[in-house]
Amino acid sequence: MTRLIECVPNFSEGRRPEVIRAIAQAIIGVKSAEVLDIHMDIDHNRSVITFVCEPEFAVEAGFSAIQKAAELIDMTTHKGVHPRIGACDVFPFVPLDDVTMDEAVKLANRLGQKVGKELQIPIYLYEFAAKTPERQDLANIRRGQYEGLCQSISYDTSKVPDYGPTKINLKSGATAIGARGPLIAFNVFLATQEKSIGTKIANAISESKGGFKFVKSLAFEIRSKNQIQVSMNLTNYQKTPISRVFETIKSETERYGVKIVSSEIVGLIPFDAVADVVNFYLRVEGFSKEKVLEEKLKQITAKSNSQSINKF
Amino acid sequence: MTRLIECVPNFSEGRRPEVIRAIAQAIIGVKSAEVLDIHMDIDHNRSVITFVCEPEFAVEAGFSAIQKAAELIDMTTHKGVHPRIGACDVFPFVPLDDVTMDEAVKLANRLGQKVGKELQIPIYLYEFAAKTPERQDLANIRRGQYEGLCQSISYDTSKVPDYGPTKINLKSGATAIGARGPLIAFNVFLATQEKSIGTKIANAISESKGGFKFVKSLAFEIRSKNQIQVSMNLTNYQKTPISRVFETIKSETERYGVKIVSSEIVGLIPFDAVADVVNFYLRVEGFSKEKVLEEKLKQITAKSNSQSINKF
Numbered sequence: 200m201t202r203l204i205e206c207v208p209n210f211s212e213g214r215r216p217e218v219i220r221a222i223a224q225a226i227i228g229v230k231s232a233e234v235l236d237i238h239m240d241i242d243h244n245r246s247v248i249t250f251v252c253e254p255e256f257a258v259e260a261g262f263s264a265i266q267k268a269a270e271l272i273d274m275t276t277h278k279g280v281h282p283r284i285g286a287c288d289v290f291p292f293v294p295l296d297d298v299t300m301d302e303a304v305k306l307a308n309r310l311g312q313k314v315g316k317e318l319q320i321p322i323y324l325y326e327f328a329a330k331t332p333e334r335q336d337l338a339n340i341r342r343g344q345y346e347g348l349c350q351s352i353s354y355d356t357s358k359v360p361d362y363g364p365t366k367i368n369l370k371s372g373a374t375a376i377g378a379r380g381p382l383i384a385f386n387v388f389l390a391t392q393e394k395s396i397g398t399k400i401a402n403a404i405s406e407s408k409g410g411f412k413f414v415k416s417l418a419f420e421i422r423s424k425n426q427i428q429v430s431m432n433l434t435n436y437q438k439t440p441i442s443r444v445f446e447t448i449k450s451e452t453e454r455y456g457v458k459i460v461s462s463e464i465v466g467l468i469p470f471d472a473v474a475d476v477v478n479f480y481l482r483v484e485g486f487s488k489e490k491v492l493e494e495k496l497k498q499i500t501a502k503s504n505s506q507s508i509n510k511f
Numbered sequence: 512m513t514r515l516i517e518c519v520p521n522f523s524e525g526r527r528p529e530v531i532r533a534i535a536q537a538i539i540g541v542k543s544a545e546v547l548d549i550h551m552d553i554d555h556n557r558s559v560i561t562f563v564c565e566p567e568f569a570v571e572a573g574f575s576a577i578q579k580a581a582e583l584i585d586m587t588t589h590k591g592v593h594p595r596i597g598a599c600d601v602f603p604f605v606p607l608d609d610v611t612m613d614e615a616v617k618l619a620n621r622l623g624q625k626v627g628k629e630l631q632i633p634i635y636l637y638e639f640a641a642k643t644p645e646r647q648d649l650a651n652i653r654r655g656q657y658e659g660l661c662q663s664i665s666y667d668t669s670k671v672p673d674y675g676p677t678k679i680n681l682k683s684g685a686t687a688i689g690a691r692g693p694l695i696a697f698n699v700f701l702a703t704q705e706k707s708i709g710t711k712i713a714n715a716i717s718e719s720k721g722g723f724k725f726v727k728s729l730a731f732e733i734r735s736k737n738q739i740q741v742s743m744n745l746t747n748y749q750k751t752p753i754s755r756v757f758e759t760i761k762s763e764t765e766r767y768g769v770k771i772v773s774s775e776i777v778g779l780i781p782f783d784a785v786a787d788v789v790n791f792y793l794r795v796e797g798f799s800k801e802k803v804l805e806e807k808l809k810q811i812t813a814k815s816n817s818q819s820i821n822k823f
Binding site: 203205233235236249251295381387441442445459460461462463464467468469470473476477480481482483484486488489490491492493494495496497499 | 515517545547548561563607693699753754757771772773774775776779780781782785788789792793794795796798800801802803804805806807808809811
């Protein structure tokens with residue numbers, strides 16, 4: 200089996216598909232790198248590329264992506280509702296299967312060092328890769344955003360980057376590079392234009408405001424839909440499942456007479472999180488991928504007859 | 512790619528695992544046959560084995576299963592809440608991928624002929640394999656069950672089998688062999704012991720009683736749980752999705768002050784049916800297996816880099 204690390208970089212460009220396509224091309228130009236999903240958002244003016252790669256090629260793939268973003272995205276003119284500090288705003292390494300978090304942290308450091316030096320972009324290491332407790336939380340790194348950091352990096356000692364120059368790169372901004380576990384990026388759209396309602400709901404579910412332990416949430420105005428979006432990261436979907444968060448949003452919105460219009464999953468989600476939705480809403484006892492026809496058909500190629508019987 | 516046909520035989524034994532294990536062993540003793548799922552039910556006293564097989568070996572695998580069931584199951588002493596006519600009660604062929612329904616019908620005929628002749632078991636062909644409109648519906652074939660058929664087969668001209676003797680096989684009963692599309696077997700458990708409530712709810716969703724076009728449903732007493740089960744076959748989950756049926760059951764049960772305790776999926780379900788649950792309950796726009804991490808990881812082995820980009 201090939202060992203793989205997942206990378207989920209976010210770029211400050213959500214309106215020009217040709218830019219995101221060029222970055223994806225730069226990624227898959229590197230040996231073993233494969234793009235799994237591309238999510239562009241017009242209102243956030245931001246895109247998420249999900250790719251996997253063998254660990255030994257991950258720094259090269261990451262560097263190619265960040266280099267291409269630095270070439271094609273100009274932060275001096277970027278506008279969008281989502282907080283961001285740079286052209287490649289955030290670059291997390293997510294270990295899969297046999298890869299350890301320690302290895303992901305090492306990759307984050309190697310990539311940070313290379314980007315800092317060769318592209319002259321300030322790099323902040325976050326979450327498992329953070330070198331101080333404060334930088335474990337990406338929100339702290341991103342506070343003040345690109346515009347704030349342009350100023351504060353020169354005088355605020357808490358803004359000294361882990362790699363690269365202590366001076367903003369005006370065109371490319373700065374980049375947060377980290378190592379983290381899998382998360383689900385889940386957005387819910389509300390039939391209202393009052394952002395204050397969205398913020399109350401985001402606060403109701405966010406750990407930092409007294410909500411669920413493994414939820415980070417912000418509300419954004421989505422002008423293209425005339426709706427408010429409650430945008431979430433679910434950082435431990437086993438302990439804080441999608442269904443529980445969704446039902447809480449539903450009950451909170453009812454209080455304001457606001458309806459949930461739709462939702463979206465940004466990037467990919469693990470099958471276990473899908474199974475949770477089935478188990479919760481249909482009250483199934485122990486639904487899992489073992490109950491899915493296509494999954495079982497795939498398994499039989501890898502399994503001998505005697506094993507399938509022994510499992511019974 | 513190997514061509515596969517799915518078989519989902521139901522056996523009138525749900526209490527002795529060694530019997531079902533022996534039948535499964537008989538199936539996988541045949542070349543290319545692989546058991547995907549085994550579901551035993553104590554109250555139904557019935558088991559469902561889901562297996563796949565290359566079409567050219569499917570008659571042999573089916574025959575082995577029915578022969579073993581005829582050897583180990585005695586209908587003269589069988590009791591259980593689910594309607595049944597024989598030791599192997601029903602044997603459907605379900606074409607997958609490249610296999611046609613016409614081929615499934617031919618297999619049903621070949622298996623029926625062989626079982627009728629060599630095991631002296633009366634065979635009724637149903638659904639796409641039926642030779643008369645009346646026998647398209649399995650419920651018509653099973654009406655009166657084993658006990659009724661023991662008598663009626665000798666005088667009721669509508670009970671003349673398609674293959675095998677016009678005389679019940681006392682130990683093995685009769686077997687319905689058919690060809691059909693995929694279906695979802697889905698059971699909901701109610702916190703009541705009043706079967707009449709279960710029957711009212713089963714009727715509310717059953718096509719034959721004015722319910723949904725693609726639902727067949729019966730209510731059963733489940734003594735092992737002191738509950739009533741609404742047992743369903745969803746024969747077209749695209750047009751009548753699980754979520755709609757479940758929500759209808761929920762609203763009908765509320766009327767009687769009865770709660771849904773749990774549900775179960777018998778056998779396997781296609782991923783599309785799972786995606787429907789996510790789309791409906793979380794109001795996702797277009798959730799599909801393309802959003803599932805494990806699925807995408809499997810796809811990359813079969814797909815070149817350039818293809819994944821071109822899809823974007």
